[in-house]
Amino acid sequence: MRTRRTARAGQYAALLAYLLFLAFPLLWLVSTAFKPPRELGSPHPAWIPEDPTLANFRQAFEEQPLLRAAGNSLLTALAAAVIAVLIATPAAYVMARHRTVFARAVTGWVVVGQAFPFVLLIIPLFLLLKNLRLIDSLPGLVMVYVVWALPFALWMLAGYVRAVPAELEEAAAVDGAGRLRTLFSVTAPLLAPGIAATALFAFVTAWNEFFFALVLLKTPEKQTLPVVLTHFVGAEGVADLGPLAAAAFLATLPSLVVFAVVQRRITGGMLAGAVRG
């Protein structure tokens, strides 16, 4: 009994250490965001700012159009997530349920597609978007993000579809449900956690993406948050650390909020699936 308690305590200690390790950069970011410049140069850096200030946030907002950039990021990330899910869900269903040569070829292509470094893709992609007159437009950027997120989204969702027993669909068919009815009333609710996780993946990928946005958007009014954040960084990595930390801290908030909301959905969906199953 005692051994088990000790083992459990050890597990919690290890978990706590891991959580601290993961949280360290974020906590340091928060701490830096509230420090005045003189504390940033202190030889004895402290976790809690001695003289906390909002000046970094003020300066960040004064110098860069953070709200507008955040709006652009939110719009593109949401659109990319919604479109990626709309395309990936039926495609993944077909890939998982109909194991044809074509489906296998698509799966293979998806895996190969993941292997291309984006530096190789960017110039052809740029030319393609230019021909479509989608350079310097948020819809063009959304298109890129959807294409970028799709392979992994497909692969991820196909796994979720495979986890839903085909017998459930067959049982619904036996009970007289049509194909669409089965898909919407039986399969879709069980896939909800997977769809939520995929949407989250597509959202966070698009929200954090920097290079495509840097290259494709020319008009300052259309720039997204990761691009605007680099305006606090100069040559050779020298940075205006306080405002950068303040802006970066604010930039992480939407991701955290979306994650919190979607995570509840993932858990709820899994439980619902278990009860119905």
Next chain:
Amino acid sequence: MGGRTRRTPGIVVLVLVLLLAGCTDGGGDAAHGRITLRFQSLAWQRESVAATKELVGEWNAAHPDIRVEYVQGSWDSVHDQLLTSFEGGEAPDVIHDSSDDLADFAHGGYLADLTDLLPRRLRSDIPRRTWETTTFGDGVYGVPFLQEPRVLIAGTARLKEAGVRIPTPERPWSWAEFRRVTARLSGDGRYGVAWPLKEPVSATLNLSLSAGGRLFHRGADGRVTVRFEAADQVVPRTVHDQVVTDRSAPGSTLGSGGSDTLPGLFAGTYAMVPLGFSYRQQIVQQAPEGFAWQVLPAPAGADGLTQGVSPQTLSVARDSPHQKEAVRFLDFLLRPENMVRLALGDWMLPTGSRALEDPALHTAENGWATGTALAAQLRSAPAQSVRGYPEWKDKVATPALQEYYSGAIGLDELGERLEKDGNLVLARYQR
């Protein structure tokens, strides 16, 4: 409930489509008969952004037919961003970059040759040695306008306490004297100097010019080879001996960036830190109250205070249909008084001779006068026009210098790797 849930995704999609549709390009103003030049600036500090935007505003007010659109770029990934824009035919008309990034673009035919476009005033205002930083082959592919020497930022109290001679641009320390001084300033957990050598190659090569080091030698056939000669060894040996032999420089900062060493400077742990001239702004912002500091020239060698630099540059895209107008804008932006405003905003030195005469750059405050006195000694960074330099730097020189500075290898092995391995790399680019 179910109906509402089912309708929600549809509404979200509709809203997103409408919002995104509102964000598409509504068409330009070229139809109104006026020219629009896109100027991508990499200015990022508050004062330099303000100065640049003000100048653009002044230009636009005076030239209603040639409107300049200010676009803030980013030093991060600027090379890849520009390369993609050039390839896609969508590059900005006026491009801010640094001279060490221009070689590939110049050789690739992406930049306009400004030789016949530049006005005589601008050509004669910037010294020939500075034009060399943007001259590739027979063409001039950018206007170098801001530069910064590497200087020693020193805590005044530590120097006074040790009673060492304070060097000036007229009477600098020699490398040997510098080593003696740093040894004298060390002890009890304190160091005479901290070398932030995250990028050891450019720092070493640029400072080595003072000792007459060239490292890259161009033969009569135009081929470049690496030779690690006695003059090339002065600076690396000094750093190595300070870290390994004298312990007057900590090994822990060798992998650090300049900003990382500032807390140690403020605390008096390091008496001096070799940094770019523009770091003074961070010191002014971050130094604790009462911290007295000064700017000292880097040590001198057989060639005096000579240093290599890669100035910031302004170029014109070859695909720009308005090259003449773009150069007119450059001429305005780089008038002596405007160059001074840009230099003060970036805490750097202007390249123009007349701008360098401005009294604001000769004040003792924040070490401006010391830096300005070094301007005449700045030369094109030695490796700038060497094809294959980036690979030589990353694969050969950086690891070799890092190992040498930390004491893992000796001078002979350093030389062998720089020459033998280095020449193999360079040869591939010169077939």
